[in-house]
Amino acid sequence: MPSTEEIYQKVSATLVEALNVDEEDIKPTATLQGDLGAESIDFLDIVFRLEREFGIKIPRDELFPESIFQGDPDFVADGKVTDKGLAELRQRMPFADLSKFESNPEVGAISDLFTVELIARYIQGKLGAGRN
Amino acid sequence: MRWIWIDRILEFKPKQSARAVKCLSLAEDFFADHFPGWPVMPGALMLEGLAQTGGILVGEANDFKEKVILAKIPKAVFHREVLAGDEIVYDVELLHLRKEGATVAGKVLVGAALAVEAEIFFAHLDQSRSQQFFGDHNFVFTGELQRILGLVREAGKRPEQS
Incomplete structure (x- = not known):
């Protein structure tokens, strides 16, 4: 490898x-x-x-992933990713470093991941x- | 003006490669302006010819069911000018084919001389979210591009000219 x-x-x-x-x-x-x-x-x-x-x-x-949340209210509320949404992100993208994102999980900042x-x-x- | 930049397909290996020829007549409309007294084939039109050759190769791979559109040209290098009277050959090789699209590597040759090298990336429209806008009608392979492939098959049946 x-x-x-x-x-x-x-x-x-x-x-x-x-x-x-x-x-x-x-x-x-x-x-x-x-x-x-x-x-x-x-x-x-x-x-x-x-x-x-x-x-x-x-x-x-x-x-x-093209659209992780598709506007699902369980995952996104008030422009922020919910705890459930963060769990989904962690599961779908185990290779992403979410440590900084978690402190201010604005939906618009997902692309910065x-x-x-x-x-x-x-x-x-x-x-x-x-x-x- | 008909938007076809290939005169004939010379060789077609499904899912591998295609070669097509285009003979440049001084009577082509674009030579009137590009440029008066110095008839140079515009680079963009050579890329279009490569994309048509590559598009047929990519389209045939899925039996012309996909809407194959030119999505991106990541690389294009122009080595020399191509003039009226030249016969150019488009040489295209399939690099990558997936459900969502394909990449081809293409060359434009004048005799043995390399005129253009390009990489062309095609997307399959229906595999993206655009089907809702474009519907089922395949506006890419409406006939002309497919007929030109039919021509190469007919040419294969013709007896050799002596």
């Missing part, structure tokens, strides 16, 4: 190609939409590239799981 550093380097190279950004713009905490300017179609392109790059299968909605390091962690989990 490639090292954490190797995975990060490959993820960075993938994002440079998919989003046409400079390598120095890629930082672990850079958000795909906010910092790197990804649009909806780019997410599909990124998934395709990661599959080719790492030789893995990424099921639809696993890495980038999708960072370069999130993808690297997801890939790491995927490759690790494949070995067992």
